[in-house]
Amino acid sequence: MFGMTVDQAETIEGKNGTIEAQIIQSMGGRYLRGARPQRMTRRVDALYTGIPGKLSGELIAAGIEEQWSSEQAISEAAEALMLSPVIRQSLAARSRSPVALLRAIHRPDTVEQGERALAFARQCAIDEVRHGARASVKATMGPARFSIDTPLIEAVAAQPETLSESQRQALNTIRKAINLQQSARVLLNGDVGSGKTLVFCLAAVAVARASKGLAAILVPNEIVARQIHELTAARFPDLKPQLCTAEAGDIDPEARLLVGTQALLHRELTQPLSILVIDEQHKFSVDQRMQLVGESTHVIEASATPIPRSLALALFDGWTQARIAGSPVEKSIQTHILRESERNAAIDLVRHHLQEGRRCIFLYPRVKGKGSVTERAKALNERFPNRVAVIHGKLKPAEKEAALQQFRSGQAPIAVASTAVEVGVDVPDVGMMVISEAERFGLTQLHQLRGRLVRNGGRGDFVMMTAETTKRATLERLQALRKHSNGFDLAEADLKLRGFGDVLGDMQTGKALGTFKLTRLVAEDFL
Incomplete structure (x- = not known):
């Protein structure tokens, strides 16, 4: 019966009752998901979603129900609201009392009144974050009296x-x-x-x-x-x-x-x-x-x-x-996402860049073992004999410099390297870079690596190799890199994907999400 358990169905069998459920629209019609019996209160009730994995909405609702009849509890909650200068000023600007706000949030007369109160609480949470950021920065700023x-x-x-x-x-x-x-x-x-x-x-x-x-x-x-x-x-x-x-x-x-x-x-x-x-x-x-x-x-x-x-x-x-904004030179970099089974497509791109006189870099997260610098260097050397330079952090300084010089001069136009090595910093004509196990890297590092390509302008290819089965969230992150070529736009996309996390706590000296703890803020609230 609408996804209820047998016990739940028997509880309301033959009786008039109220159920709570989510209405799902599909090609075959509509159905109810997560239906469960609710007691009739004859009022507009707030729905508390809680904090996943930490605090259930039912527990919050029970706590509110228990405290709502206590005038002292409501008074203390109102005083807590007024401790925030942002909320205090916002309420004063609207000639509204904190008690009235609490009633509108938890016991609204109409759905519309409740929605307006929640919108007000959300805006207060956003304003508190801004206020906390400014206060945090100002706390570290002192006088510096000179003009430059x-x-x-x-x-x-x-x-x-x-x-x-x-x-x-x-x-x-x-x-x-x-x-x-x-x-x-x-x-x-x-x-x-x-x-x-x-x-x-x-x-x-x-x-x-x-x-x-x-x-x-x-x-x-x-x-x-x-x-x-x-x-x-x-x-x-x-x-x-x-x-x-x-x-x-x-x-x-x-x-x-x-x-x-x-x-x-x-x-x-x-x-x-x-x-x-x-x-x-x-x-x-x-x-x-x-x-x-x-x-x-x-x-x-x-x-x-x-x-x-x-x-x-x-x-x-x-x-x-x-x-x-922009770059002093005109360059166009194509960003690709390939699975390991599509590695031959990357090799075809390598051949094209070598024919054009450009260099190529293969980066790996490990120096030894399967899928490492040493293993892949051997395979690439079989495809491109005497054209591969091997560079990683475990080489002696003289060996590393010799390999870098081979790469810079073009004697070995393919570099196979570990990510621990800063490669390509002073080699302007790198036309292609292949990153193995790209899912292990953050967007910032990937974008920095991509920026090493075609420093003097022209066309380049940036290839991110992933495992055959990659999580959806990881693919979304890599797709953001393919979509955005500008670093600041990419940082905004990263912020949307990862959220603020502890960022807010850092800025507000430990206050996770301001006064209204259950308000869920997202990047779009500030962008």
């Missing part, structure tokens, strides 16, 4: 290249945030090859010169650190840029610009930082990213695809958002 206008103009004018209009707009956004006379929090978004490195270097230099203080640029690996150090040492020698890696010594007291890896976190600074730039911020934890930040430190976090927490902070008005 003059040093920034001079630094930009001294560069050998002309900044794109988008780079100028992003730099101007950063300039305005820093000139507000308090420490700025900026999320800088720009795809690989968009020129964001030059933008954040110019900002750091301008702050160091204006404040006569110390600037630092934190990056995830030594290759990138050396590249940025070489650039800053050549262009801004007055700041005496110092490279800070695991092998480097103590910080030179005369250095006013530090460029380093995580080793920088373990160095004793000669003075508090005036500005900290964190490149590829998704590769550092929250604690690491804030370890060097003082009360008056400006912070710029840069990424092609900002992680959900940082993106949420920007969307919730907590951080200033600066974006570099």
